[in-house]
Amino acid sequence: MKSIVSLLLIASIALSAPKYIVLNSLGETLSMGEWLSPPANNLTTVEAIPNQILADDDGIWVLSSGAGAVQRFTVSGASISLVEQFALPAGSNPYLMHKTGGMVYASLWVSGGIGIIDIGTGHVTATDSFCLGPQGIFANEDYIFVTAGNLDPISFTYGVGELWRLSPDGTPIDFIEIGTNPQEIIESPLGDLHIVCTGDYFSTWGIVYVVDTASFSVIDSIPLGGSPQRLALDSYTGIIYSATSMWGELGSGKLLAYDGRTREILWDASSSGNSLTGTGIVGLAAHNGYIFLPSMDSSTVEMCFVDRVTMTLTRIGEHPTGHGPLDVALLYETGISETHLPRKTAISISPSPFNSVCEIVAPFEIRDAFVRDLTGRTIEKLPSRSISGNRAYWAPAEETPSGVYLIEARGKFKTGLGRVVFLK
Incomplete structure (x- = not known):
């Protein structure tokens, strides 16, 4: 993965x-x-x-x-x-x-x-x-x-x-x-x-x-x-x-x-x-x-x-x-700096595929989480109410199309990245 x-x-x-x-x-x-x-x-x-x-x-x-x-x-x-x-x-x-x-x-x-x-x-x-x-x-x-x-x-x-x-x-x-x-x-x-x-x-x-x-x-x-x-x-x-x-x-x-x-x-x-x-x-x-x-x-x-x-x-x-x-x-459009590109930690996202809500689990406390499409465009920043400790939850908006998405979770020191498939 x-x-x-x-x-x-x-x-x-x-x-x-x-x-x-x-x-x-x-x-x-x-x-x-x-x-x-x-x-x-x-x-x-x-x-x-x-x-x-x-x-x-x-x-x-x-x-x-x-x-x-x-x-x-x-x-x-x-x-x-x-x-x-x-x-x-x-x-x-x-x-x-x-x-x-x-x-x-x-x-x-x-x-x-x-x-x-x-x-x-x-x-x-x-x-x-x-x-x-x-x-x-x-x-x-x-x-x-x-x-x-x-x-x-x-x-x-x-x-x-x-x-x-x-x-x-x-x-x-x-x-x-x-x-x-x-x-x-x-x-x-x-x-x-x-x-x-x-x-x-x-x-x-x-x-x-x-x-x-x-x-x-x-x-x-x-x-x-x-x-x-x-x-x-x-x-x-x-x-x-x-x-x-x-x-x-x-x-x-x-x-x-x-x-x-x-x-x-x-x-x-x-x-x-x-x-x-x-x-x-x-x-x-x-x-x-x-x-x-x-x-x-x-x-x-x-x-x-x-x-x-x-x-x-x-x-x-x-x-x-x-x-x-x-x-x-x-x-970049994603905002990631090439000169100081951070190493990413794998995070767990389940279920995948999903059709309503997925759970994101990181090996660190999550401060912020972002959902991006495969072009790197930010689809959504998860609200704070969707984040608790080392877990976060994404419920796509009604207009979000089916597809493959990248989820980036950020902690105080680490950044984690995972992939999930959304099927309506």
């Missing part, structure tokens, strides 16, 4: 090409474009010094370091609208965030702790300082993982990087040493963590470290070279991309790539055939071989296609954006 559901999810996403949303950091605005088309620029403003953008079913999420805020926007047609905003402690300088289920976690670079946002209640908590310069952050149902750069602000030199493990409430448990200047953390197709260590920009160069979450230990390293800062998983091909562009002396203007399953390096900073036009590239996004790369220096977004068989890079185009774009996210 799980493999069938995964194939159906991929097929439904492929039917609808995503929009791309560009975070213009210097201009403090958002741009948005249809698939491979020039974007409409400066559609809305964001808070001061924005540093990251994510997209998922709940909309667009922007973390702003200067304002200490996380904002949620929604898209309607060609418009982007602010829905709500969460304030993190003043002067904490949030650096990166991770969203899972109904929670957002943010690293607080200056204050040395993390912020935890419960989206449903709006409650925001911040931990005490436990490390120097927290940067990357990732959370699952068991732990929160945070990287620390240990930058000396006086000598501007990096100490040995750290990966911290925290309990779900943000209490520090332990840490391991990991590379120089560790930044973003993502989950690979195999479920382990990949941490990109940028290096010091001058003499120590980029390495991705692979960490097994069960043993909390480094099990592999992937030397990419250059000074990469972010990672983007292409969930269709399993390739993980990064970019190094005018940060330090090596690897300027290169697309970096490796297989997220085998960890085989496909392109590093010394490879040929992977040169980019843009410079000052930090964030990037990937979808089925197509790569979106915003350039802070030229205020453009570069679009490329990678042929996985021949590993040939083809430039598709380069379009003007707002001022100083730093990051980009992909938004």
Whole structure:
């Protein structure tokens, strides 16, 4: 069932090409474009010094370091609208965030702790300082993982990087040493963590470290070279991309790539055939071989296609954006973000087929549940009265046609997916 559901999810996403949303950091605005088309620029403003953008079913999420805020926007047609905003402690300088289920976690670079946002209640908590310069952050149902750069602000030199493990409430448990200047953390197709260590920009160069979450230990390293800062998983091909562009002396203007399953390096900073036009590239996004790369220096977004068989890079185009774009996210009709596509947990739905009411059972407490058709279009969000603990119930409206439907259940930390057949 799980493999069938995964194939159906991929097929439904492929039917609808995503929009791309560009975070213009210097201009403090958002741009948005249809698939491979020039974007409409400066559609809305964001808070001061924005540093990251994510997209998922709940909309667009922007973390702003200067304002200490996380904002949620929604898209309607060609418009982007602010829905709500969460304030993190003043002067904490949030650096990166991770969203899972109904929670957002943010690293607080200056204050040395993390912020935890419960989206449903709006409650925001911040931990005490436990490390120097927290940067990357990732959370699952068991732990929160945070990287620390240990930058000396006086000598501007990096100490040995750290990966911290925290309990779900943000209490520090332990840490391991990991590379120089560790930044973003993502989950690979195999479920382990990949941490990109940028290096010091001058003499120590980029390495991705692979960490097994069960043993909390480094099990592999992937030397990419250059000074990469972010990672983007292409969930269709399993390739993980990064970019190094005018940060330090090596690897300027290169697309970096490796297989997220085998960890085989496909392109590093010394490879040929992977040169980019843009410079000052930090964030990037990937979808089925197509790569979106915003350039802070030229205020453009570069679009490329990678042929996985021949590993040939083809430039598709380069379009003007707002001022100083730093990051980009992909938004599907379903709202699922390709860059941060979550792993789905199988849920039980019975009976199937059914003709009046079906029961949904998840291995976690359900907060929200959605019914979608096979194109990914949302048919219905189940009302709260239809949800109780780890169970939910769907009684299709009279006008709902017979067919196959996908049901997505969301908990605090997990997201579950199942398929059901409705026959009138």
